[in-house]
Amino acid sequence: MTGDEIRQKHRQYLMPATINYYQEPLAVESAKGLTITDADGREYLDFFGGILTVSLSHANEDVNGAVRVQLDRLSHISSLYPTAPMVQVAEALAGIMPGDVSQSFFTASGTEADEMAVMLAMTHTGKSEIIALRNGYSGRSALAQSLMGHANWRILPQQIAGVKHAVQPDCYRCPFNLKYPSCNIQCARDIENLIQYTTTGQIAGFLAEPVQGVGGFVVPPKEYFEVAVGIVRKYGGLFIADEVQTGFGRTGDHWWGFQHFGVQPDIVTMAKGIANGLPAANCMTTPTIAKSLPRLTLSTFGGNPLAMAAAKATLEVMQREDIPARSARLGARLRAGLEALQVRFPSNIGQVRGLGLMQAIEIVVDEVAGDRTPDAALTARIFEAARAEGLIIGKGGRWGNVFRIAPPMLIDEAQIDDGLAMLERALVAAKAR
Ligand SMILES: Cc1ncc(COP(=O)(O)O)c(C=O)c1O
Known part of the structure; x- marks a missing residue:
């Protein structure tokens, strides 16, 4: 089935309360390692692991x-x-x-x-x-x-x-x-x-x-x-x-x-x-x-x-694989990359936080000016832009303005760097400051 066919049947046969990410929901066909493939053959780097469930890697x-x-x-x-x-x-x-x-x-x-x-x-x-x-x-x-x-x-x-x-x-x-x-x-x-x-x-x-x-x-x-x-x-x-x-x-x-x-x-x-x-x-x-x-x-x-x-x-x-140690080591790399993004976009990345391979950034109107109002519109633009870049991340927070980044824990250094580069491009595309 194509992505459009899956989405159409989803609209028809699943209750509308079933939450989906993205304006055009992502119909996933398969996944291996950290790569997700959608029903139309496009690939994505998975930084959310099916909401932290795919703890090691897809199709391990x-x-x-x-x-x-x-x-x-x-x-x-x-x-x-x-x-x-x-x-x-x-x-x-x-x-x-x-x-x-x-x-x-x-x-x-x-x-x-x-x-x-x-x-x-x-x-x-x-x-x-x-x-x-x-x-x-x-x-x-x-x-x-x-x-x-x-x-x-x-x-x-x-x-x-x-x-x-x-x-x-x-x-x-x-x-x-x-x-x-x-x-x-x-x-x-x-x-x-x-x-x-x-x-x-x-x-x-x-x-x-x-x-x-x-x-x-x-x-x-x-x-x-x-x-x-x-x-x-x-x-x-x-x-x-x-x-x-x-x-x-x-x-x-x-x-x-x-x-x-x-x-x-x-x-x-x-x-x-x-x-x-x-x-x-x-x-x-x-x-x-x-x-x-x-x-x-x-x-x-x-x-x-x-x-x-x-x-x-x-x-x-x-x-x-000593996952606790691995998660600490790779989490530190992810954290450093997110903190570098905060230096580049100090107004809109209000806080970087988390432990290990469970890291988040909170998107606000203008941290530099002291305005921590959640910026829902910017969050939505970054989220869609990250998908367009080929990066899957999660959302959360009381106001939905937090990006949750928690990839499968067998992720390697190069994949962390790739994901961070995609996120940076998404922030630019969404016009974060
Ligand atoms: C901390 C926590 N507890 C409980 C649950 C409920 O788990 P489930 O969705 O498997 O019922 C979740 C789900 O996201 C969760 O994050």
């Missing part, structure tokens, strides 16, 4: 080979039956997870993993109120939307009354208008206020992304989680780290985003990059917390053998 031979073998052996049986790939992945994950967080519950999406995490926090503590973060993203179920702190992704009004949203730890747009470090991490300290004034005084947990993903790769100040989690524990709550975007070495140096902040979660959720693009997700916790679920439960597609074979192979490649 190690992963695909493992899936092919598994496909002929057993493609599905449900979580009612233990399988070798499922227990092997659970064991491998326990091996790279710090602390006592060692037991898994596999699901098919990050949304369900977050649901499981909240359920566990509630059953373990006997409490029901949850602290989530403004600017956070948790998925698309009713609970996940209630956890979420973004009007633009919330379809229905908040339905789960027990979710309270603490302010976002965003130093570029500090909700208290303070400056780090003299702010004394007010964003974290305010959680105590939130608990005391808006809850019964005892909470089930605190769910947070170590780096806010959809929110625009917002990195909290380094003391944030120590202070926040200290308060949460004082009021009886568990700490749930949502590693859906930050997991698997993405943030560099460590396997998990929370490790940058010197805290140990009680529950960890993960999805996206776990299986190099096959649908798999997981909620992990300690044996003690896991035991608190009063009934048995299942996820039909959770731990699907194909997804688990992919996850097992993905983890093996990640260990072999």
